[in-house]
Amino acid sequence: MASHNELGAAEAARAIRDKKLSAEALVQSCLDRIAQRESVVGAWTHLDRDGALAAARRVDRGEVASPLAGVPIGVKDLIDTVDMPTGYGSPIYSGHRPGWDAACVALVRRAGGIVLGKTVTTEFAVFFPGKTAHPLNPKHTPGGSSSGSAAAVGDRMVPIAFGTQTAASVTRPSSFCGVVGYKPTFGAFSLAGIKSLSNSFDTLGTITRSVADTQLIRSVLLGASDVPASPPARSGTLRIGLCRTPWWKEAQPATHEAVEKAAARFAKAGHKVSEATLPLEFDQLVETHKAIMAFEATRNLADEYARNAVQLSRQLATILDQGAAMPFAGYRAALDRAEAARRKMSGVFENFDCLLAPSAPGEAPVGLGATGDPVFSRMWTLLYVPSVTLPGHTGPQGLPVGVQIIAPQGEDDRMLAMAAQLEPLVKG
Amino acid sequence: MASHNELGAAEAARAIRDKKLSAEALVQSCLDRIAQRESVVGAWTHLDRDGALAAARRVDRGEVASPLAGVPIGVKDLIDTVDMPTGYGSPIYSGHRPGWDAACVALVRRAGGIVLGKTVTTEFAVFFPGKTAHPLNPKHTPGGSSSGSAAAVGDRMVPIAFGTQTAASVTRPSSFCGVVGYKPTFGAFSLAGIKSLSNSFDTLGTITRSVADTQLIRSVLLGASDVPASPPARSGTLRIGLCRTPWWKEAQPATHEAVEKAAARFAKAGHKVSEATLPLEFDQLVETHKAIMAFEATRNLADEYARNAVQLSRQLATILDQGAAMPFAGYRAALDRAEAARRKMSGVFENFDCLLAPSAPGEAPVGLGATGDPVFSRMWTLLYVPSVTLPGHTGPQGLPVGVQIIAPQGEDDRMLAMAAQLEPLVKG
Secondary structure (H helix, E strand, C coil): CCCHHHCCHHHHHHHHHCCCCCHHHHHHHHHHHHHHHHHHHCCEEEECHHHHHHHHHHHHCCCCCCCCCCCEEEEECCECCCCCCCCCCCHHHCCCCCCCCCHHHHHHHHCCCEEEEEECCCHHHCCCCCCCCCCCCCCECCCCCCHHHHHHHHCCCCCEEEEEECCCCCHHHHHHHCCEEEECCCCCCCCCCECCCCCCCCEEEEEECCHHHHHHHHHHHHCCCCCCCCCCCCCCCCEEEECCCCCHHHCCHHHHHHHHHHHHHHHHCCCEEEECCCCHHHHHHHHHHHHHHHHHHHHHCHHHHHHCHHHCCHHHHHHHHHHHHCCHHHHHHHHHHHHHHHHHHHHHHHHCCEEEEECCCCCCCECCCCCCCCHHHHHHHHHCCCEEEEEEEECCCCCEEEEEEECCCCCHHHHHHHHHHHHHHHHC | CCCHHHCCHHHHHHHHHCCCCCHHHHHHHHHHHHHHHHHHHCCEEEECHHHHHHHHHHHHCCCCCCCCCCCEEEEECCECCCCCCCCCCCHHHCCCCCCCCCHHHHHHHHCCCEEEEEECCCHHHCCCCCCCCCCCCCCECCCCCCHHHHHHHHCCCCCEEEEEECCCCCHHHHHHHCCEEEECCCCCCCCCCECCCCCCCCEEEEEECCHHHHHHHHHHHHCCCCCCCCCCCCCCCCEEEECCCCCHHHCCHHHHHHHHHHHHHHHHCCCEEEECCCCHHHHHHHHHHHHHHHHHHHHHCHHHHHHCHHHCCHHHHHHHHHHHHCCHHHHHHHHHHHHHHHHHHHHHHHHCCEEEEECCCCCCCECCCCCCCCHHHHHHHHHCCCEEEEEEEECCCCCEEEEEEECCCCCHHHHHHHHHHHHHHHHC
């Protein structure tokens, strides 16, 4: 048996249910891993060691019987917790104590999950980075904005963590850290208790080490009897669209290799892989996304901008200034372009069950002053389609490079079933 | 000159700018009105007399120069304020102190507006009522969920108040209280710092006594240079669709009279009024709205449901139980029906500049144990179209009955310009 902290969530939950593992031993193993590695990785803003161990002992006493009973989870520090400080990555909220658990935290706790602590986010989930380093090479960024969540899951500190995505904040760090990042269909999970950035795009997502664990946490967040707790086994041929996107030339060879290798393996396994072309005007969608996000961020962060501007990073203040200067007509036109693109997107899927696309421009860049380029996710986030990034490829610097599987809006369960089928092929 | 508390927001702001009125005198006049009437109306959960007077004196000293400088505003107690308790209409949050101003509050304050206090909301903006009574007859409900805001504006305690609408929570109380209620296009205003109920529908709206004041507060909330601070004067013929809706027979004669009288006056003034028919399947949209709202409310209130279920009203607990029992497939199907209806709605507007429709089933019902039926707003909220309810008609019990003007999604500024043109005709 692997060291406990290396277990996946579903695997650990099963071992705990079968009394082959105590929740306390699992939590202690994760805490030990964190104690050993945190000084290098810096994934956490707050750890609740005693609370987590106490919750684990309640599970071991049989007081909790639920799908996640005993499973530790990391919560991005953009997400409220009633018993831990929540800082949103900003000095403005240093020591802030919310009056509630975010809905996602409440749902995880009701299912027996144990919140180990809060993971590092960039400032309000935008660009200004926190302290987290890449677990495989601390000179490199782990990506952002869900930096701590991706690094913690990648480093085997915890099997599941929450992330949020407004541009690329689940997909990119997951690709960099070699983990499975799931950005659901827009609107899928409750955002209650999560700091707003851009109401047209903010999405709660999950970071795990397997598609099976992604489906498990999805079922907990939806809490409906017809959402399965593990991806239904499926076989048969998939029609897969290889979607290089208009930004293919901006990607490094490592990303080209990751995508083309996955495509070749899918084809070799019998799937039908062919090039998917997007409507020509989709190449504007990165700029459209930026415009909507800037306009909305300026309104959503109005209180911080008004009362605490001096504590905002210069990068964020610049974006908010841009949003403040935008005419409303430009924002409305961008919303209309986005909506038109969403309607056209269903046509793209007429010939494909899912798309295969790059997750990020390449390996995680050197330096902790920035978290990488969101270019390969902005369009998918704008289109509201679900995506999951799968690890497998390794670049020339020895760092992971993921690939995205994308499905039509609302088809998350089917996407995860397909991703579970493709996952071993990507891992190779 | 009318008593200061009877002034509209734009009028008061102008008088203050022109030094014909001090902000302190205006605020004092509103506070006097509240002192005189609050024991009957019960519109407020919290008043900040000293803070409001201090803010007014800063305006009078010339320290604030902005479009709303000196204008008092009421804030629905579903909306966070950093300096006042925010209880969301629930005993769970009695005495709760948020760590921020909601974005809408920050924007109003930046524009020089003065938050007088917090107004009564039903429990989490659903059905269970607060203490507010109808200002014209305290045996009748003021409507809900924005009960205190509609009653306070109707009773001349304050010229503007914030409401929120998930089903009918701005339109219905505004119709009952004889004020102008504006439910914007979905997504128009930031919801940061407003308690979530149903992410597919939650909308920040405004309650005023004129369309001019609605446009003023809209321009403050958007803060973009191309959104006018008052509705541009317009003349010329409008093509108006008289839309009785599938629920016409559920309305009382007072509502039939209000709508038909408005239609007759519009026609007499030269506008082209003709019957507007909705696609047949739109009669299902009330049930579709209920299903989506129940499913999402159960997830958004997961923390309260998990940790404080005993403090929820039985009415709310029933809705949350219904939402918990719904299959995900049913929710997804309801979302698809809603989206299909939104796409069809643009066809309805092919022959009309705006629609005229009922605001509520009739006058405000007797009794403070319920806030009235949302049936005449659920569909419009689901369709994401902007609406404004205009007062003018009085029913047999001497209580107001409004009518709704509705425009295509995103056409809020044009809608308010048309509403300003129609407003004197409705008032008669």
